[in-house]
Amino acid sequence: MMQTTAVFEPTGSTSTLPQIIQGGMGVGISHWGLARAVSGVGQLGIVSCTGIDNVLVRRLQDGDSGGHVRRALAAYPNQERVEKVLRMYFLPAGREPGQAYRRVPLPTVTKHGAAWELGVMGSFVEVFLAREGHDNPVGVNLLTKLQLHTVPALYGSMLAGADVVIMGAGIPREIPGVLDAFAAGGPASIKLDVKGGDAVTLTFDPAEYGLERRELKRPKFYPIVTSHILAGVLMKKASGSVEGFVIEGPTAGGHNAPPRGQPTFDEIGQPVYGERDIADLDEMKKLGLPFWLAGSRATPEALAEALERGAAGIQVGTLFAYCADSGLRDDLRQRVHGLTKEGGVDVYTDPLASPTGFPFKVVQVDGTLARPELYAERPRVCDIGYLREAYAGEDGKTGLRCAAEPVDAYVSKGGKVEDTVGRKCLCNALMTDAGYAQVQKGGYVEDSLITSGDSLNDIAAWPRGYRAEDVVEYLLGRYQPGA
Numbered sequence: 001m002m003q004t005t006a007v008f009e010p011t012g013s014t015s016t017l018p019q020i021i022q023g024g025m026g027v028g029i030s031h032w033g034l035a036r037a038v039s040g041v042g043q044l045g046i047v048s049c050t051g052i053d054n055v056l057v058r059r060l061q062d063g064d065s066g067g068h069v070r071r072a073l074a075a076y077p078n079q080e081r082v083e084k085v086l087r088m089y090f091l092p093a094g095r096e097p098g099q100a101y102r103r104v105p106l107p108t109v110t111k112h113g114a115a116w117e118l119g120v121m122g123s124f125v126e127v128f129l130a131r132e133g134h135d136n137p138v139g140v141n142l143l144t145k146l147q148l149h150t151v152p153a154l155y156g157s158m159l160a161g162a163d164v165v166i167m168g169a170g171i172p173r174e175i176p177g178v179l180d181a182f183a184a185g186g187p188a189s190i191k192l193d194v195k196g197g198d199a200v201t202l203t204f205d206p207a208e209y210g211l212e213r214r215e216l217k218r219p220k221f222y223p224i225v226t227s228h229i230l231a232g233v234l235m236k237k238a239s240g241s242v243e244g245f246v247i248e249g250p251t252a253g254g255h256n257a258p259p260r261g262q263p264t265f266d267e268i269g270q271p272v273y274g275e276r277d278i279a280d281l282d283e284m285k286k287l288g289l290p291f292w293l294a295g296s297r298a299t300p301e302a303l304a305e306a307l308e309r310g311a312a313g314i315q316v317g318t319l320f321a322y323c324a325d326s327g328l329r330d331d332l333r334q335r336v337h338g339l340t341k342e343g344g345v346d347v348y349t350d351p352l353a354s355p356t357g358f359p360f361k362v363v364q365v366d367g368t369l370a371r372p373e374l375y376a377e378r379p380r381v382c383d384i385g386y387l388r389e390a391y392a393g394e395d396g397k398t399g400l401r402c403a404a405e406p407v408d409a410y411v412s413k414g415g416k417v418e419d420t421v422g423r424k425c426l427c428n429a430l431m432t433d434a435g436y437a438q439v440q441k442g443g444y445v446e447d448s449l450i451t452s453g454d455s456l457n458d459i460a461a462w463p464r465g466y467r468a469e470d471v472v473e474y475l476l477g478r479y480q481p482g483a
């Protein structure tokens with residue numbers, strides 16, 4: 001039996017809201033298998049569509065075991081385009097040992113057709129597969145900062161029938177309007193912010209990608225916010241309607257919002273959060289929309305408390321990330337889970353690691369890029385490019401640069417050398433965490449960098465191989481894990 005909170009919607013229909021949202025986790029950690037497992041038992045599973053173009057082509061180059069990707073692609077509305085992609089990327093027997101993955105062509109501000117088409121197909125596949133075998137809602141997570149990659153992923157998700165879109169890491173003001181435009185069958189645009197110049201408009205028109213302009217179901221939109229103030233602003237100023245919020249605190253895994261006000265750091269360099277970073281739930285309630293609490297909430301007691309304080313439920317990441325249904329590479333899952341049982345492992349809120357400039361939580365595991373000496377051995381290269389920022393060049397053209405790319409290249413694009421210090425290539429590291437490590441020129445195999453929330457060590461109480469369904473049962477108070 002699924003437990004849900006009944007709400008009355010303005011349309012007059014009574015619908016139910018999940019008490020548990022399984023948080024979106026990129027790259028490929030909350031993949032279709034995890035989301036399907038969670039949605040299948042009546043809570044809300046969320047697929048991550050961050051980096052989904054590369055995830056798609058890498059799965060195909062690894063032989064598409066089980067044929068899942070090809071099964072989903074067989075339902076894609078333009079089979080001619082699918083065949084072209086399969087011809088380019090599908091390797092029935094997988095790659096040779098040491099063979100590099102063929103890359104998605106690095107998109108530029110003006111030339112991004114190939115990456116966008118693969119983004120549409122990748123997100124279509126992810127949502128299609130997560131929806132198989134049950135009739136419950138499935139959602140999609142994207143990072144607002146990745147403006148160059150967002151609109152095609154939204155379109156592909158909607159084409160496959162996504163019910164909810166959840167976005168943080170930036171202020172997703174323009175997204176509701178995009179969802180409305182796609183739902184109406186039209187093209188949609190968002191702005192690409194350009195450092196030192198005017199924003200550029202990016203437009204996705206399905207007709208340019210061999211897709212009929214058709215009306216689509218409009219997903220609900222839940223922005224991720226840290227404060228009731230931002231929630232209120234989004235309700236008033238977003239380009240369309242918002243249907244709820246995820247309120248994420250600074251202990252959550254992945255990227256965190258920076259602390260408000262003048263930043264201060266603790267003795268090991270982590271940003272210090274204070275009272276101003278905690279959302280006022282009484283104020284949230286006044287907004288009248290459902291909200292879920294995220295960040296160290298993965299207990300039945302925390303769920304009960306959230307409900308009592310007026311929330312619709314909780315969003316949980318870390319506990320789902322280490323269950324057997326997630327996309328985290330199995331040896332990494334086992335290693336970290338083992339460390340939690342052997343006395344614990346530290347999670348460091350690194351203010352520098354992410355080229356976005358947002359704090360990013362890093363699990364301190366030997367043999368990963370958390371160790372500076374291992375990162376120093378990595379030749380800097382930017383071959384995926386999701387985290388690049390657009391800048392206005394001296395020649396008046398708009399370029400793209402990443403603080404983790406080779407230092408000379410970054411500086412030649414007007415970037416400051418000091419901004420490159422401590423920056424890590426999350427694109428490649430997170431692909432590695434999901435099992436898609438690139439082999440770079442010269443033979444360097446990309447290494448991992450693992451992210452988790454501050455409550456990571458709570459998984460010590462869980463047996464190895466626990467399932468997503470066990471997590472749901474536990475949170476609903478019907479299962480007690482025993483290590």
Ligand SMILES: Cc1cc2nc3c(=O)[nH]c(=O)nc-3n(C[C@H](O)[C@H](O)[C@H](O)COP(=O)(O)O)c2cc1C
Pocket residue numbers: 022023024025026027029048050141142143167168169224248251252253254255294295296297298315316317318319321451452453454455
């Ligand atoms: C491995 C991992 C990856 C994550 N990636 C993303 C992401 O890509 N986008 C996002 O909005 N949140 C991301 N998160 C945050 C989760 O969606 C969720 O809000 C958070 O994990 C909740 O806190 P908890 O980890 O304490 O349960 C990630 C969390 C983890 C653990």
